[in-house]
Amino acid sequence: MQPFLPLAQPIFQTVGVIGGGAMGRGIAQMAVQAGSDVFLLDSQPGAAQAAIAAITAIWDRLVTKGKLTDEMRNLHLTRLSAAPDAAALAPCNLIIEAIVERIDIKQRLFSEIESLVAPGTVLATNTSSLSVTAIAANLQRPAQLAGFHFFNPVPLMRVVEVVAGLKTSPVVCEQLTGYARQFGHTPVAAQDTPGFIVNHAGRGYGTEALRVVSERIADFATVDRILRDQMGFKLGPFELMDLTALDVSHPVMESIYRQYFDEPRYRPSVITAQRLAGGVIGKKVGEGFYSYLEGAAQIPEDPPAPVVKSLPPVWVSPKAARRSELYQLLKDLGAHIETAATPSSTALILVAPLGLDVTTLAAVERLDATRTIGIDMMLEDTATRRRVLATNPATRPDMRDAAHALFAQDGKAVSVVRDSGGFVTQRVVATIINIAADMCQQGVCSPSDLDLAVTLGLGYPMGPLAMGDRIGPTNVLEILFNMQTVYGDPRYRPSPWLRRRGALGLSLSHEEA
Template sequence: MPSHPSTIGLHPTMHTTIFKTVGIVGTGAMGRGIAQIAAQAGSIVKLMDAQAGAAEKAHQALFSQWDKLVEKERISPDAAHAHKARLRVAGTLADLSDCDLVIEAIVERLDIKKALFAQLEAIVPAQAVLASNTSSLSVTAIAAALKHPERFAGYHFFNPVPLMKVVEIIAGLKTGADTCHGLSQYARQMGHTPVQAQDTPGFIVNHAGRGYGTEALRIVSEGIADFATIDRILRDQAGFKLGPFELMDLTGLDVSHPVMESIYHQYYEEDRYRPSVITAQRLAGGLLGRKTGEGFYRHEGGVAQVPAEAPPPVVAEMPPVWVSPRAARRSELLQLLKNLGAHIETGQSPSPQALTLVAPLGFDITTVAVVERLDPARTVGIDMLIDDATTKRRVLATNPATRSDMRDAAHALFARDGKAVSVIRDSGGFVTQRVVATIVNIASDICQQGVCSPKDLETAVTLGLGYPMGPLAMGDRYGPTNVLEVLFNMQTVYGDQRYRPSPWLRRRGAIGLSLMHEES
């Protein structure tokens, strides 16, 4: 075994690939994707699968994929020919004996992975690197039985591999620094961006992604809004490409719910990661999403059948409007009302006829009405966390006592300029506030735990989850102090430890630092 770890798997000529010959064990969607980009990077790639005929099938599929890329003029015929010439089928593990790197992409079971790597360690050369594409298992645990765990690391790609341009490199407790360095260089040669993560549950992307779906499920479970409304709000107001329920239908609950449970239990029932009974029930009932034709939406021909949004109500006579002096972005809200043609009251308290508007951060409408001694029957809330000019949708919230005529008046008023409006039931933090705050808080705690650097976190989440911006940048844009206020107030409303602010966020917010700031 190597006495000079600085030479692990590396080749001195930088005009060639870092790893000349790469073995791929497991030729499902992930294995095929990794094999494709490895061959395209110039490596000889050997496909191996324990299932009879699977490696040959993957070999044929990759040939067809390169032929399609030629037809679409994405690559030249010469390039396709070269890629094909580098792709081989390995009949047994012993055929991987000349590999510089072996990447495993098999079933997510610790016992099976450990047994595989014990075999591989006895087969491959002393300088070879072993890597697992595990998405949720401990890298340290997989490597525990190896004689030389310093040459083993996690190498987590995302599906579809050729399009998802990020790879997490996970160091176990005994992984050598040079092993990670070599894998990082190779990721770049394959056209991917490497990010470095410590061996913690969910690594970076699956860990950081806990806030989006779980908080949306929490909102549904409180009867605040339905799936389609929450998806519309988070797309149109917060700027996400897919709503959380659209996303879960796309990935499938057979994939997403076990990850929720795994991270929750691996963190010893940490409240921030608590899963939902909603997904557990739907998984048990086979409502997995697009792959089964029904999930949170019914799918026909791969297209979600989303219920149409009701038009704004028609209100013959609009009441005057009074705005709470404690409203967030009060001056902007008053200007918006003026632009919409509202009759604005300016007294210290609203008249008996007035529609009363509040714009809290984190508090629910009921709490604000009680604290400010407002008539709850005439009180409606509006989410003003995000500048109205930058959003495609406004979100209003009623409380249990809000009269239907006041609800309809507020809806009609804020829809006057044609912008979409959603009306939800009372919620601490509306929808966007609580989801954004949860995302930012979990990301902050990832940095606090030292799982990765703030820079790698932002890169991994932006590329791996497709968020409109990294979660720390999101917190900076909307203001760490505002996010803190949302969390503190939500914790007051719900009494739930899931909303307790991370020290990373609390300290930076308190002294006006960017969430990207690292201590010197």
């Protein structure tokens, strides 16, 4: 059981939390646990009292589980009270706002609060996507306001973005950074740019997956399986959007896209706009990208490998990525491998492009497109739980089935998708890495804070820059250059940060002296 020990002196002794919803409750709970006296204010009658009752129930459960002493629970309760009105917040030396995500309402609130509190009081907004600079624009003391963005649920999501507006005092950010550590959270420093760190860096995962589906390369379930099994994401993008719900995630997509003046890298999808309009928004309504029965997603079965009487010989393109590894894999699978300069008339032809589509390679290398199949070899085969093959518009069904059967012979899962520059994982992961690299180029945050914020805030298997280093910056560049060639879309233009570090053989986390 947790011992009853005096807490260290908190940086902010008296804290006002405005908003009794999930975020406000979580922030208030953690502020009390950090040793602060907390006043909770909500404009709705009874909401602050209901929030305090919910926090109390959490502490009661912790006592029952032996994770909190009765003495500490009782001390916590003495430090938490409902504020009857805004004037009751006058003694506070920190005010944290966690109300509706509307800039006009936040501006009015802070103008009122500023007139009530002492000049040295720190003002913090928990906004997830609005401009901190704009929220502070009408204040008499804009230097006192900063972003203090937590993630839901606050007690479990142990990362917080400390965001400096154009006029925010560095001292204010230092105080909030230290206070976040007293919460037991990990603070990361962000400049006041759309989406800050986590919501900005997270743009590539969902939007690129939506583009894959919009091109009919694969369905929702297949994309989710591939990204979980090949790259180790905990949830596929469509599982994640169903969990967060499109009434939350689609407006963020549109907001960041518009705030960056229609930057192609952040372009939203008509798929989510249509589903939002139709109310098909996710798990909480029982229907999203998947349907839900008693809360469980009804996911279609992974198609089994076809049964093939005999397998054709296999010829591998000399331009294939990881060609020696692919040869070894084919050998391990018992394939008959052709080694001549050109394939025989019966051979299954394998290409393994980075960023290009199968069609382009078949045309450039003058291969028989009816027998040509692509395999994604961006990562080592031993590092993934799924192999991904791609047909082209001319691929014969018997060759498609033969390739599927061959690569499933050792029991590893296989997905067959339609032709795409970058298959699925290459294009999604390269987009994530490219956006992260450009955030560093823009000075949104440091490389270390970026990777830390994304792993803690989004639950990615590793930070985007670490992903880029694992794959190899030159390989990521090749994927992006080739995808830009295939699609002609500036969305895939490589960031200068990525291009320079790739050219010099540097880590994507390398900062200039």
